[in-house]
Amino acid sequence: MTVGQRQQLEVVERDGRLVTSVEHTLIQLSRMAPLGTALVATDAALRDLPYVGCEPLTTLERLCTAHEALRPYRGSGRVQAVLSRATSLADGPLESASRLVIEELGFAAPVLQRGLWLPVSGQDVYLDFYWEEERIAGEADGYGKYLGPGGPGVAASTVIAEKQREDELREQVAGVLRWDWQDMWRRQPLERKLLRAGIPRPRRSSRLL
Template sequence: MHSLLDDLPVRPDGLILVADASAVGSRYRVHRLHQAGTLTRVWPGVYAVTETEEQRGPRADAARYLRRVRAAAHQMPGRVFTSYSAAALLGLPIVGRWPRAVYVLAGGPNGSRRGDVRYIGHRLDAPEVRVDGIRLTAPAYTVIQVARNATLAAGLVAADAALRHPPYAERAPLLTPEVLSGEHERLRPYRGHARAAAVLCRATPFADGALESISRLVIEELGFAAPELQHRFWLPDLGEYAWVDFCWPELGIAMEADGHGKYLDAGSGTRAAQRVVREKRREDEIRAQVEKFGRWDWDDAWRVHPLERKLERAGVPRTRPRRRLFVP
């Protein structure tokens, strides 16, 4: 595959611009490879190697959208990207499908749409940052733009990721709750501010992954008591602290949302086995300190009812009215 592209001007981001190919006399070669299915048009005038069947799923969808935004940036130099497009450039996740359109700031308060480009109107100045030379709105502004248009679940996942800073974190968060709420107040009133406020009042630095964000939303939807996030336990046999995703300390209940990524990313079979053994030892020590311990995964949370059964069996009480918040 790579030998077919050796004489083409491939950008560092893996994209091939027709303008670059024309400059080296390879314009028609790009079109021939496109017709043969080797290249896919990502954006008008921009191509990339066609994906294989294995390159599917949520991560691939996010990568595909990011590639599309980067392709648009090549063709619209100087534009400031925002909303979903800025979120993709910042590495923020969502749940659900990424949009087809790319989002850029309009030149004034009136928004519009032309083809696959959405121009977002704005009354006030939008703070900017740059990623690989691409202009985009700053994290707080970006999160608010996503939250005002996305589902509650997608907005919360993005906001939690931007704020992420659990007690054991070594990296600084992308932004703080104070900065996010301050930006919300600076921009008010704005269209969709109530939707954004619903995200911001639930966002937390303590959700260590999208599954924890979704799980928290489902727990609220079902009316269960709000858990304490990242509750700390001392594990004497291991000689270290452990943080549990969800805990109801007064009830002696500890539960974890397990996306299985920590096992899949462990590398070799030996390393993965060591990770499983260590996790088992960790869990045994936590179980010795609580009345009930349980786990759930993406499927449990996504289908809602399996998570509900696990919370009921653990003895988590319902202290809030049920209401529809999460729509898978």
Template structure:
């Protein structure tokens, strides 16, 4: 990019869309950077690190977290991302509040928190990988650290995704629940082990979306009986329908309808809605069960999901249990 004040060469931008004051100093463009900041063309990310402000809306949430993480890493020699930050880089879903602090792997056994960066102490069995030229902790190490520090819903969504994701052309999960449990048992005792155990006790490799992870927590919170997940029904035409959740003894099944399921609208979304209606009719004709559908907002708020299940005849064991 260039400053609107002169015809100088573009400011040097790295592959993470960052401008480093040290590089600008070497190229003699300090005045140009200052003018760009004053003009609102460039924003400060961290001390000595900036990013261009384009026509797109400002980065938020996970994208902003990663931009900050790359800025922090640029100020260190041989950085290794870890914890929540590396889980995002592994493609894990971000559910709930995004941490303001980024996480890197420290150089020694002791950890610390300084200037918005959590530096984790290195363990003897810590696995470091390289993905796209970026060094980061393994997926297993990353999600276990999330389980140690993050809210239950955040950690469960990531663990479910980690043990349920499939590599393209390969039916094996990226990591397994047994692998995660084995790592925890090998490392015990450690601070936060009970929090991690609580996440792993609820993890389900059959889960296909963060909404399903959130929904299972709501079932538990409101005292609903645990459903069968990804329950298969043989339809009259020979097809097999897989249900997100099912309570066969109660004659009820549930569908967690995330907005991404319907694309961005238009003809494709309309076709999907029609296909879902045909599928629901076929399941009902085969089983006679009642269908309950809910959105992300219903599950996040909790009460709307609970009311819908109550109305369908799914009982609870008592008052909601808040965590």
């Protein structure tokens, strides 16, 4: 695809610099980068979570419009593969990559950011992943929130709060699965957890990430 063949290249100014638009940049990335890399970047640009007060950089509608305006072009199939999976509900790279691994392992797709009310603690919580019929919650967490600034006291408070949250959560769901970056990259640990929890597996495995 040659820039300018079908539409003029959109250039915007950010922090005093001229750059290509978010939509054009993500389309070019998706044409060339691995699916996982492109999906993480696209999800980040779309991120619009109910518990985070940040504005998304673009919308899926705008991305699809830009994509359609350029078609046909080389690599458009790779871009479509990203757009068909992209979401505004991924709270970080681990969640984006985990969705791909869950898909490539053949498991049923979960609901994202399922909200629940915890009456004892009086708070709304949002589950990273939730399988409605099985009532299984999935939480994809790195260790950053436990190792951040503030020292051992803050880390201990974070662990305690997370434990109390999970104890109350287990009263409303049938099970809670947790996995980290290593489980996701190695795949088999995540696969075993999903199988033990009884998550349906309607498709054959395929390599995506």
